[in-house]
Amino acid sequence: MELTTAGVATLRGDPDQAAKDAETADAALAASGDGRAFERLYRSHVARVHSLVRRMIGPDHADDIAQDVFVRAWTKLSTFRGDAAFGTWLHRLAVNVILARRSTIGTERSRYHDAEGALDDVAGHRATPELTMDFEEAIGRLPDGARQVFVLHDIQGYRHEEIAEMLGIVPGTSKSQLHHARMALRRHLER
Amino acid sequence: MNDKWTDRLSEYLDGELAPSERTALEAHFASCGDCRTTLEELRRVVMRARALDDRPPAADLWPAIAEHVGVVSLAARAERARRRFTFTVPQLAAASVALALLSGGGAWLLSRRETVAARSTASTTSPVLMNASAYASDARYAAQVATLERALETGRGRLDTATVRVIEKNLGIIDRAIRDAQSALAGDPANAYLNLHLAQEMRRKLELLRQAATLAGARS
Numbered sequence A: 001m002e003l004t005t006a007g008v009a010t011l012r013g014d015p016d017q018a019a020k021d022a023e024t025a026d027a028a029l030a031a032s033g034d035g036r037a038f039e040r041l042y043r044s045h046v047a048r049v050h051s052l053v054r055r056m057i058g059p060d061h062a063d064d065i066a067q068d069v070f071v072r073a074w075t076k077l078s079t080f081r082g083d084a085a086f087g088t089w090l091h092r093l094a095v096n097v098i099l100a101r102r103s104t105i106g107t108e109r110s111r112y113h114d115a116e117g118a119l120d121d122v123a124g125h126r127a128t129p130e131l132t133m134d135f136e137e138a139i140g141r142l143p144d145g146a147r148q149v150f151v152l153h154d155i156q157g158y159r160h161e162e163i164a165e166m167l168g169i170v171p172g173t174s175k176s177q178l179h180h181a182r183m184a185l186r187r188h189l190e191r
Numbered sequence B: 001m002n003d004k005w006t007d008r009l010s011e012y013l014d015g016e017l018a019p020s021e022r023t024a025l026e027a028h029f030a031s032c033g034d035c036r037t038t039l040e041e042l043r044r045v046v047m048r049a050r051a052l053d054d055r056p057p058a059a060d061l062w063p064a065i066a067e068h069v070g071v072v073s074l075a076a077r078a079e080r081a082r083r084r085f086t087f088t089v090p091q092l093a094a095a096s097v098a099l100a101l102l103s104g105g106g107a108w109l110l111s112r113r114e115t116v117a118a119r120s121t122a123s124t125t126s127p128v129l130m131n132a133s134a135y136a137s138d139a140r141y142a143a144q145v146a147t148l149e150r151a152l153e154t155g156r157g158r159l160d161t162a163t164v165r166v167i168e169k170n171l172g173i174i175d176r177a178i179r180d181a182q183s184a185l186a187g188d189p190a191n192a193y194l195n196l197h198l199a200q201e202m203r204r205k206l207e208l209l210r211q212a213a214t215l216a217g218a219r220s
């Protein structure tokens, strides 16, 4: 291959690919022990990871679990091969960490729902278009199964087949949970 | 209100209905205002979900993560080293051994005993950190850097601009740190912290070049 100047290189890739390559470079540096490269990866992904954790299992353990995600990412960086985007790899790792923690946390959540009333409880008040919660909060009030499928499908972009495998359910259940979640969330759209 | 199609509307929205069902539902829309309204609401829910903003945690998690994985930012590391400047030379020598052992290519860092050792009480058999001036003139280091720079130059056309930018930015930061350490050492040649810092930065430069050259070679 001939030498290419930086100016010529600009014309080649699309910006998404360029950003992906920059992250792949940082991931390679981080895998070799470069803490600053890993800090850059942390900075660009922490909001996404923390929001994913918060939406999946609520705010109480979000810091703790998000931190765990990055600690595990550091130890598993050598398994990141760069075929997928670093973000895709990291978010999948985050889902695994979250799902491993959900059984203990799910118990706490159901107690909370019994006390406060889940989103389903307000289903009868559709005639009153009073918005007492914002959309994020409404997601948080969904029953566990519907909420997890909604976050994974409509926010994270996973397919039903992938979600079914992650959650240990059949794709048909994933589809009906998603529909259930969307139907409940209609009332909490900002108007 | 609800009819037999209501529960199929998400599947319709996601393009997951069989063609025959889709045709049947589209015929149903013509006569069912409820289904049309519900479909529109579901569509807005999906759009709203895609538009959600990601919020970072209220408190920065990095210090705790860095603590866990054993890395610290450069600023924190320099500050810590300044505070612990009473490190003995043998301790620093041990630290440099640990550093060099992290990468096989770094083993040669230990090959000389220079000013630091001469002024210390360290035993003559223990490997010690190189002195900055000897380091900078080390032919093997210069040769390794030159080889890797050539490899990177040859392969850089295979890297995207953003990658090249990240690499060059990092090289710039490291070169600046090396220059700073060298000029500081000129005024204080026996400063053990500065010697360790310079050795770290030079090793970091080699590592970065090695990674970058690998990346440039791999992406063909």
Ligand SMILES: [Zn+2]
Binding pocket: B003, B005, B006, B028, B032, B033, B034, B035, B036
């Ligand atoms: Zn209908």
